[in-house]
Amino acid sequence: MPPDCFRHEALGVVFQVRDKRLSVLLCQRAEPPFEGAWMLPGGLLLADERLGASAGRHLAAKADIPEIAHLEQLETRSDPVRDPRERVLATAYLALVTPGARARLPADTAWHPVDELPPCAFDHRSIIGSARERLRAKLSYTNIGFALAPETFTISQLRDTYAAALGHPVSATNLQRILTRRGVIEPTSDVTRPAASGGRPATLYRFASRELVVTNPFAAFRPRGTAGALTV
Amino acid sequence: MPPDCFRHEALGVVFQVRDKRLSVLLCQRAEPPFEGAWMLPGGLLLADERLGASAGRHLAAKADIPEIAHLEQLETRSDPVRDPRERVLATAYLALVTPGARARLPADTAWHPVDELPPCAFDHRSIIGSARERLRAKLSYTNIGFALAPETFTISQLRDTYAAALGHPVSATNLQRILTRRGVIEPTSDVTRPAASGGRPATLYRFASRELVVTNPFAAFRPRGTAGALTV
DNA sequence: CCAAAAGTGTTGGGAATACACCCATGC
C-alpha cells in the first residue's frame, strides 16, 4: 500500500428516543482490540462509494434499520493511532430514526441510553458526544425534531421527545406555541382518546415538513427588514 | 493500490478581510484539469499526519502565512469523481487570518473577494460557500471575530470587519453594546488620534479572549435558571 | 462656531418563559 493512501470508514451515530431516553445504537466487539467494548456501527468505504451512502449501507447491513429519517455528516477523525492496528480515517454521521419501526437487531447489537454509555472502543465515546451536541443545537434552530417523532403525535409526546434529546425538562405549553409560530408543526383534525383515568382528548399534530429546514436563522447584527437579503 | 484505499487531501479556505471585503486565498492552476481555474490551497495527507496539521502545513508551504488565528474542520467531500483524474477525498478547513501580517505570496496565488470569485476548479466554489456560511453563523453566537480583527481596533474598524464577513451593513452602536455585554470585547486605556478632518478620538478595544468561546449557547426550550445544568 | 466622528440614553418591538385559568373527558 502506498504511504499516502489510507483506509477510510464511515460511522453512524444512530439516535432514537426509546422509553423517554435518548439512546444510541452500539455493537459489542468480540475480538481485540477493545474486546467486549462497544462501538458505533459502520465500516470501510468502498471504491465508487460516497461517504453518506457508505454510512447508510453499513447501517442497513448491521441493524436492518428500516428508515433513517435524517442523515448528516458530523466530522472526520484522523488521529493516526485512533485504531491501534492500522491507520483508518473515520467520518462520523448523525443518523436519526423515528420511534416507529423497531429494527430486529443482531445479538451483538443493542440500544444504550446516552446517559449510561458502556465502555466504548476507539474514539467512539467522544464522537457520540459530538453527535449529541449537534443534535441539541439543531433542535434549537431547525425542525430536526421531525426525525425523532412519529408521523403524528400529541404535544405531550413531543415534549418528552424534546426533553430526552435536549437533556433538560421542556414545557409543553411553550413548545407548542413556539413550534406553531415558527410553522414547524401544525394540528391535524384528529384527536386521541383519553386514558382510562380521564382527561381532555389531545389534538394530534404533525411536522409541516419532513425535510430539514432552518427556522431560526442566525441574524445577529442584521438590520430589520433585510430578512434574507445580502449584499453579495 | 488496494481498492478500498484512498488518497486524502486537506484544503484550506483562508479568509481575510482586505479593504473592507471578505477575501479568500486561491491558487491558479497551470495544468489540466481545470487549467487556468483557481483552487483552494492544500495537498495530500501524509502518513502519521493529522488532517488539521496537514492543512496547516500546506498553507504554510503555499503561502507562507505567518499566523492562522483560527482553524476548524468544515466537512469532508467524497464524490468519487470530484477529481476527474483519480479519486481523492477532501477535508476542508476554515482558516482565519488577522489583517496584520501580509504574507508574501507566490506568483500563482492571490486574494479574491468572495463576492467576485473567479472560475474555480473541482468542487471548490461550493466549499467556499460552506465556509462562508459557517463563518456567518459563528459570528452570531461565538467570539470568532477575534480571528479576523487586529490586536486592538476601534469600534468603527470592527464594524467594517463584521459587515464584510456577514455581507450586510452593521450598526457600530449596537455592535459595541452587544459585544461588550456578552463580554466578548473590552476597552483598553488607549485612544486613537482623530483624522485631520476632526472628530472625537476613538477608544481602542480588544477581544477579551483569543480562543474560540461560545457566547450565545443554544438554549431554546430551556427553563430559566438552569444555565448550563443538564439532567445527564 | 461649525463639522465630523465617537459614544450613550432611551424607546419600542418581538420572542421566550412562567403561571394562572379554562376546556373536555372518564368515572
Next chain:
DNA sequence: GCATGGGTGTATTCCCAACACTTTTGG
C-alpha cells in the same frame, strides 16, 4: 361532582434594532 390531562390567555423578562442626543476633537 371531581380528578385528570390538554390547551389558551396574559404577565414578565430579556434582547436587540433604531434613533435622538451628548461628547470630544480639528479647523
